[in-house]
Amino acid sequence: FYTDWAWTSYVIFSISQTLMLVVGATYYLTFTGVPGTATYYCLIMTVYTWVAKGAWFALGYPYDFIVTPVWLPSGMLLDLVYWATKKNKHSLILFGGVLVGMSLPLFNMVNLITVADPLETAFKYPRPTLPPYMTPIEPQVGKFYNSPVALGAGAGAVLSVTMAALGCKLNTWTYRWMAA
Numbered sequence: 001f002y003t004d005w006a007w008t009s010y011v012i013f014s015i016s017q018t019l020m021l022v023v024g025a026t027y028y029l030t031f032t033g034v035p036g037t038a039t040y041y042c043l044i045m046t047v048y049t050w051v052a053k054g055a056w057f058a059l060g061y062p063y064d065f066i067v068t069p070v071w072l073p074s075g076m077l078l079d080l081v082y083w084a085t086k087k088n089k090h091s092l093i094l095f096g097g098v099l100v101g102m103s104l105p106l107f108n109m110v111n112l113i114t115v116a117d118p119l120e121t122a123f124k125y126p127r128p129t130l131p132p133y134m135t136p137i138e139p140q141v142g143k144f145y146n147s148p149v150a151l152g153a154g155a156g157a158v159l160s161v162t163m164a165a166l167g168c169k170l171n172t173w174t175y176r177w178m179a180a
Contacts, residue, residue: 007148014105014152015159021045021071022100022160025078026092026167035083042075069108074100077171089168105152 024045025038046069077099078092085091 009150010108010148011105011155014108015155017071017108018074018104018109018156018160019099020165021074021104022078022097022163023167023170025075025100026096026164027170029078030089030092030168033087035079037084038078039072040070040077042071045071047152067099070110073102073107077102077103093164093168094161097158097164098157100164101156101158101160102153103158105149108152109149117145 021042027039028041029035029038031037049071080098081096081099082092085095
């Protein structure tokens with residue numbers, strides 16, 4: 001099952017992680033106004049990932065205990081944009097959002113290397129034969145445009161601009177709530 005849907009799940013996870021990163025990082029970055037805050041946020045999220053993966057590993061889930069810190073380079077790019085554009089929020093939203101959206105799926109490809117080999121896993125964790133109605137159907141993969149990095153980066157670049165705007169907007173909502 002994993003082998004059949006590896007690219008699909010990779011794209012979904014790339015997009016969801018991109019959106020999580022960009023909302024939180026832009027929120028904290030614009031809240032403090034200090035370049036470097038986005039990288040710090042990404043470091044915290046990486047440590048959370050290590051803890052979560054440690055729990056999966058302890059439960060016997062066949063996943064190698066390595067986490068590539070894929071969030072960090074994207075957070076650094078966000079900080080760099082904020083610093084280079086002299087703390088311009090609109091540039092942060094547009095340029096930072098696009099850079100994070102396009103970079104994280106690229107770095108995330110390294111994570112696929114850390115997934116245990118499905119054949120090795122199948123021999124290590126044998127399971128009974130599936131009944132016919134549960135047998136997975138091979139997905140029909142597009143003949144030409146089936147690059148998961150390109151798909152994740154394209155979708156991430158579009159969506160993360162919106163999410164960066166949301167991260168900035170959360171600050172104004174926070175201030176209004178504090179002022180009330």
